[in-house]
Amino acid sequence: MLGVTLQYTWPSILIFATSALLILVGAIGVITLANPVHAALSLIMTLFGVAVAFVAQSADFLAAVQIIVYAGAIVVLFLFVIMFLGVDRRDSVTVDPLVGQRVFAAVGVLITVAGLITLMARSHWVTGAMSVSTHGHALTTGSQNVKQLGTAIFTTYLFAFEATAALLIIAVVGAVMLARRERVPNPEEIDV
Amino acid sequence: MSSLLSSVDPLFAHGVPFAVVLIILIKVLVGFGALMGAVTLMIWFERKAISDMQSRIGPQRWGPFGMFQTLADGLKLILKEDLVPEQADRFVFKLAPYLVVVPALITFSIVPIGGTLDIAGHQVMLQIANPPMGILLMLAMSGVSVYGVMLAGWSSGSKYPLLSSVRASAQMISYEAALGMTIVTIVLATGSLSTHNIVDAQSGGIWHWNLIRLGIIPFVVFIIAITAELNRPPFDVVEGESELVGGFHTEYSSIRFGLFYLAEFMNTITMSAIIVTLFLGGPAGWVPSVAHLRWVFPIVWFLAKTVTFAFCYVWFRAALPRFRYDQLMDMGWKKLIPLSLGWVLIVAGFLIRPAWGFLMVAVVLLAWILLTRAFDLGYTRERGDESVLRTVGRRPLPGEVLRATTDEEE
Incomplete structure (x- = not known):
């Protein structure tokens, strides 16, 4: 394969x-x-x-x-x-911070395992991709595969790459916005 | 498999027979021994040079010019009592020194110290390893050595080391970005990650050295960033004696402290060698046509260049006062990272064709103007004339700044 x-x-x-x-x-x-x-x-x-x-x-x-x-x-x-x-x-493990988190965790595990099994059955079992080739050619080994990887990312998968970059920027901006809450702090709360 | 190996190192052209294994073992041992010897000399050299600059005599008792002082100190450290503080996390406390030493050793393995030798029909590169990931190994190892410093400070179970480790992690991560960007510039110009190829590409004389070929900027950024990465003066806020007692290794004693000390000097030497490899053509230089001795000259050139940079580090330490922590962060994030990022764009543009290069220069200039405006705006809001909080004498505490900015906006 x-x-x-x-x-x-x-x-x-x-x-x-x-x-x-x-x-x-x-x-x-x-x-x-x-x-x-x-x-x-x-x-x-x-x-x-x-x-x-x-x-x-x-x-x-x-x-x-x-x-x-x-x-x-x-x-x-x-x-x-x-x-x-x-x-x-030390957090106590007997009290759940979220209601019903154990049920959700079990469901999540089931979905993940089912997904993994489907991937293994239907495509290449290591990568989850249908094939691990670029333009029909398999990746070569050694120092050349860096070049191939770069070419693949910036040509075939350019959209996915840029979308990921945008997503990360959005996450950073979002984190900054959330952290910079506009409020008048209580002097006792400031922990310098 | 063998074709993969031989594409990386001609030593593996005929598979991996016993002779090749032996050659590799010898290379590793010689490399290790040379590095250890160099560390002893480096410590002596630094103490002696600094003494000269400060009108002192420095070590002089042991050996010629006090050269064996380091050995005596090492022996003393080994024989001292090894203390583990009561509050320490014992496992991490013992692990941390090795997390600093091992990366320092591994990084040296990718430095090419000479050309290629013919030994018993095998082509032997004068570098311990030439992995396909090449210079990325250095970045990975400097990433790992952050853990050593960080965990040493945390596991000591004491306040000053903890402050130091928080500083260390922030500082080393900030400067790693600028470091990575300058390496990207070099990799772009070379077209390969391997240190062997990087050195090869610079072998055509002094005008082909990356120092000149890429403009001086990446070199300047790299040398600043690498000094910060090493936690050497003027970036030694991590162990600032006047603020944090001794920094992350305050609670360490005996050989565990010795390992930190060893790693610091090993890193100084290795990073000098890396600068030479990346920017000054490594072993490149004039080679006279002497029979059977041609292979010696590249090594001499390499050593001469490396010692020059090792001396520069000593010089920095003697001449420059320590950065304040916020100045250090400003320099890393507001100056070095934008500068190196802009330079990557410019170099990439010129590599395609000059028109693109000039376009990129224009883009970078525009971005620089915008960025300066943004910094100005931030400064005025925080500390300028319009700020509610006029600074009289001292820098405001973070809480005061927060209060002032929020009050102003309401």
Whole structure:
């Protein structure tokens, strides 16, 4: 389906096992660890595992971007917020902040799993795309695939790319608008 | 698989036999040893140079000109008691120093320090690795080293280190954007991410160096941003002694503190080498036709250029006072990021054809005028004549600014 015959050699199996272990242990850590900073660290571990998997698939650019954007910026911001709020507060798990959130969570999980199974059955099981080619040619490996990726994004998928960019800008503007609420603050509330 | 590897490094042209594995191991060990040796010398060099600039003598007791002082200090640090504070998060506290050291080591692996050697029929590149992601590895690693600083400060369970780690995360993320933009300029001009190709593209003489070819602006932005990324003076607000005791490593002692210290100097050397690679053609330079020794000259050129920049860092530290934190943020967000972004547009335009280049210059100038107007407007609202809040003597606290702006609008 990929256009190349996959060879399973011992090194590739070892690399896959390592990355899978990193991803799974990290993912389980994110939801089980009580301390939010430790959970964020687990998340970084998962992201690194995914980056290793990307490198094993010769998607070097994606691996680098995975680390730079997700580990280098997004989780740093998570930690930033966690540090500001403090990690001493422990949330009680017996009281639901939202009414009926458990039911909704179960429904959400069911929809996600059903979606994944449909994707696996109907298209390429890794990417979810119907095919992973650009203009009918499969992506080459090595340093050339950065160029192919760039060409694909800025020609075939230009609209999707620009739409995503606009969406992110809208999100930033929205966040700024929400954060800049016009109100007269109570002097006691100001925490400088 | 082998075609993929050999497209990256000619060493893998005949698969991966034992000899190749051995060569790689030797490269890694030599690289590690050289970096460690360079760190010892760098610490001595910095102390000695700063002493000269401040009319002091500096280290002089141990070895010729006090060169072994670093070794003595290292030994002392190893033998000291290793303390973990009561309030510390023990696991993260112990993890953090390694999160700083390991990225510093890995970044050095992509620096080309010479040309290509023929050893026993194998073509060996004089750089530890040449991954297809190339220079992005440096950005990724500097992203990881943020965690080391941040988590060290947080896990200490103490107020000043926490402030320092908050500063560190904000500072390093802000300057990473400008850093990335200048690297985009270089990658645009080179057409490849690999450091080997970046150096290759600059090999045709001094006019082909990115320093000149791309205009001086990316170089200036890069050197400022990388200094901020290193947390070195004048951007050392993270460990500002006069404000935060010692910053994120206040609570660290013994070899854990030593690792932070080591990483800082390792990063200084590596980033000097990265500047040389990206802007000064790396090992490019005049090579006389001496038989069997031609491969030595590129290495000498590389070392000479790197030492020049290492000296520049020492010079910055001796000559420049520390930035105030808000000045640092203003510089990063309001000056460097717009400047580097505009320069990417201009360079991209000129790469297509000159007409596009001049159009982009016009666009960037227009954007610059608008941006200056916006900053002026913001300044007047916050602190100018029209502001309700006239600053007398001191800068207003954030709460006061908020009150003043909201009152004014009602």
